[in-house]
Amino acid sequence: MDEAVKNVLDWNWGAMAPELVILGAATLMTILDLLLPAGRDRRPLAWLGLAGILVAAFLVWRNVQAEPTHILYDMYRVDDFANAFKLVFLAGAAFALLLAVADVGPGGEASSGEKAIRDRGEYFYLLLTGLLGAMMLASAADLIVLFVGLEVLALSSYILVALRRQYLPAVEGAFKYVVNGGIASAITLYGMSFLYGLTGSTNLLAVGEGLRDAYVSGNAYLVYVAFFFLVVGVAFKIAAAPFHMWAPDVYQGAPTPVTAFLAVVSKAAGFALLLRLLLTAFLGLANPLDGSPLLFSELNVYVGAVAAASMIIGNTVALRQTNVKRMMAYSSIAHAGYLLVPFASLTTMVFSQMMFYLVAYLFMTMGAFAVIQLVARDRGSEDLRAFAGLFRRSPLLALAMTLFLLSLAGLPLTAGFIGKFYLFLSAVGREMYALAAIMVLTSVVSFVYYFAVIRQMFLRTGEEGDPGVRVPPTVGTVIALSAAATVLLGLLPDPALDLLAHTFNFSEMFLPLAE
Template identity: 55%
Template structure:
């Protein structure tokens, strides 16, 4: 690519990525010149300013970009899909930074705070690249940028054996998942001779009809198996409880929401662009006839295993890890049903999950630091020590369980209705049964907070930035649980509900 070609692009649409990259670079250099007496929380606050500025640029793109803007031979795209996920990433990162500022103020967990903050920014940049990539090369670069940053963040508590063990398990599991993903990509490249997803979508039908149908399906299976690691679903979910337990709580929240949302963005972009238009010799849609059942099995097993394993946990972070596996299983349901509203349904569920996850992890961080234990018994008597915190946690748990008057209820309701509409009665039954199972461990928190005496009656101190996260999360959870149409109307208006992932319209059934 020559200099003339580079300068011919209108790079202003990439200001969100440039902003995050610029702040990560400048803050890493600024850290070298700051004296030891300067608190590194300054880096955290400056990072938050960068996130807000990047958010402004994304919103500007949402309001101004009507048709996709392509860069570098369509390797990178600015479109409705990418902008929607970037808003989720940036919102999650803002919450992560607020929790981090509260968690790191005593300097007892993470000693290298400057590195901590700009590693979060580089991880965010990787997620944003994944959301806008339309080529296997740039997708993989974004995936690895997010993954490498996450590996280091998990192991930043260098004095903690548990943290070191979690980081090692994360690196090994991530390396295996990366190898499996690349193996699937290599098959896809060999079959089509292209790395661009839109070129692949045009050539994969020819490969399928030319006697290579088994290899096309095999590439899909390997890619999904590798990406299952990033969204923490069966069969690549076993790393989740150990990593969630060993990482600092804000990093756990980051992995549970931002990293998982980035994984789903990759699944959206990759699978639906490359495979959704695949047509068999008889004109049948191969994705619906031969591929969706694979996703159905993963979704069902994730819901069952995630919820049943959560029943056995007493460590709250491990419990939330298995809950996250189950939630990812729920999120795979619209990928199987593929109704016209699947994009809106998925985004609404991710938005609701972002709110309740960060709110719940904020409460978990405050309580476990105060009680010096991550056992669920740390929540005993919380209502008497901090009534608002206990009530907020109750709403977060109700939303995760899918109880009415919460955003999570409508998120699950829309997914359930899409499964019914698609006649996926087995998935519908699993959703209902596993949701009932989840009540047992979610209500375990409530039993401890309201019905068990605590070791102390002293008022619980809530750090200001963590309190902001809790207030925003609980208010939004209640509001969108009462009027979910507001969020859905916003998605319908500003993000093309008929987004076709490269010219292939979504089937209605």
């Protein structure tokens, strides 16, 4: 390096303030958890965490307005791409935290019995460290930082899944998650080693330039190998077929708030990884014969195949599930497939498309898991039949759940419909009709299992004279906010679309930043 080495403290650490706040909150929670007597209620810790998230969200929003910046020679970028994803993570983690409070609260599933969670402090602060990992991942512009973020998120998630120590499915799920996650990390790392080997740099922008040379200088097949390994690693993270096998067991075994966290935050982090890593590194590659970018003409076919497989497998296998959380796991696999469609049919819209759908998905999935959590603890079962007669018992809850399911199915006047419409657009625009057809037709298949829940709620009668489901205020808040957002994004998507198109400047991602 030619220029004088900068003093560590000379960098603009203020840009990292959101992460530092989360880190601080998590540390404080850990220390308080240690100091508090064993019998004391741990729930106030969650409020501390929530306060941290709100402050961090505010700081991220301030970063959106500010110019993009970087720290430590472009290892850590604070650009709008990162900011947008961070906001999704923060919202998802806040919702998961609210659900977790109710989970260990009086009457909660994890408050006593087989499914009890004893380490309640961990329950709350591990959600925060997981969030921290996801946020680092979004900002990472260097393979090392990227991998550290990925691992911080993954390790937190493993423990979170295993929190219900006496509950056998939880142990099974956690074990599968660790093994599968470990393999995925190894594969990702292996893919990254190719990138480093080919380019001699860990900085993503430098990797992108180096790959271009490597590709034309006879190492094309190594570039392909690196791409495949990275896609496999990402596919594990977002639970896309054929690397989805862990998802149903993990989703079923984990406490419902953690399932929601995995379905939303962890999956969104996977998409951040996908875009940041693969776009920055591979976008510059072009076919030497006709100059067409590889990501548009060759590599995208493989991503398209993963998307198609996820949509088909997720939606058809979900048909056979009787456990609602397993069903939601397959539904989330299908959604990973939908979300891959804009990447497979790459256009400049890819960021807004994915972000809009992720936001819609955040609300409908969080809302659905919130209702599932309440029903499961009320009935003591996660079976589809637990929903029988919900409309009679708690009509508002049933209507909210119907809204979330309709949105997941992509029916009109919901966020899911607009989101899916937007996703289709690039597939049709790029004339990838097979992919578009798979997407619409598998969506129809998904009607069947989403409506199976609706059928239970409205058409089956539960036991007569059942009292309504008790809704704790924290879960009530999550459901109300999610329902409002699902309707609002479905009826008036303009502000959100406008925000994505104009306020967030996603192309900052490719900008070489000045010192």
